[in-house]
Amino acid sequence: MSTTDAHERWAVLMDETVAETFTAMLGLGCIPSQTSDAQTDAPLRKISARIEFSGAIKGACDVAMSNADALKIAAIFLAGAADDAMAADTVGELCNVLAGGWKRRLNPPASGAGLSVPAIVHDKDEMPSAVRQAYDCDGAQLVVRLNVQQMQEE
């Protein structure tokens, strides 16, 4: 499989993961954004969370959202108002669930790779990404980035 094919496949698997996550936990549709990355990424740099893969995958998954959108999603999660402290927690949890769900869709041994706990990262730590997808979720936007340096997959 070429690098481009692999990146396209990873993007499709992330689309499925995002859709499943938002449907199961929030009852919301969440679809790839029609807006270009360049347009959507800039205002979304306020909170980023990162999960590092280990074992059969060397790389990381980042999820970025604006503070306001993170609180919007938290309020839907909780069916009530979310306080400011919930914003980073929301992005971290989304990153955790999306990284786990994406990894599960890969073939072994990559599907058995380890996940770190989510860490909040800053713009200066933005990683080069093989896959960068923006999503629209009931008016909130998130950007998912995958940086895979190495993967063992059957």
Added chain:
Amino acid sequence: MIIDDSALMRRIVAKALRETGIEMNEVLEAGNGAEGIAVLRDKTTDLIFCDVHMPAMDGVSFLRQRSALGFATMPVIMVTADAGDPMVAEALASGASGFIAKPFSSQEVREQVLALMEHA
């Protein structure tokens, strides 16, 4: 009791529990396994939802401590974003009653809890 280092996740699990319609007196919360052990020493709980990876004391260590304290039969459902994590298998071997993989729906929480109640 819900043990998770994410306050958001604790509230999500609590909300899912409320949505099951199962009668509950009180939902206790703890931010890690050590806090969970402290709660166990003080309060009576019927069921525990426990995250696998947490700072201070993880879910598997919590399970072992709770057994050492004489609460080995208290049902514990692990909550994880990575069902393939070796620590989930370790948790099951250490006495966890089952696990729920994120993303989960209220229906899945209900099914797990009802299954435990049937076997109680």
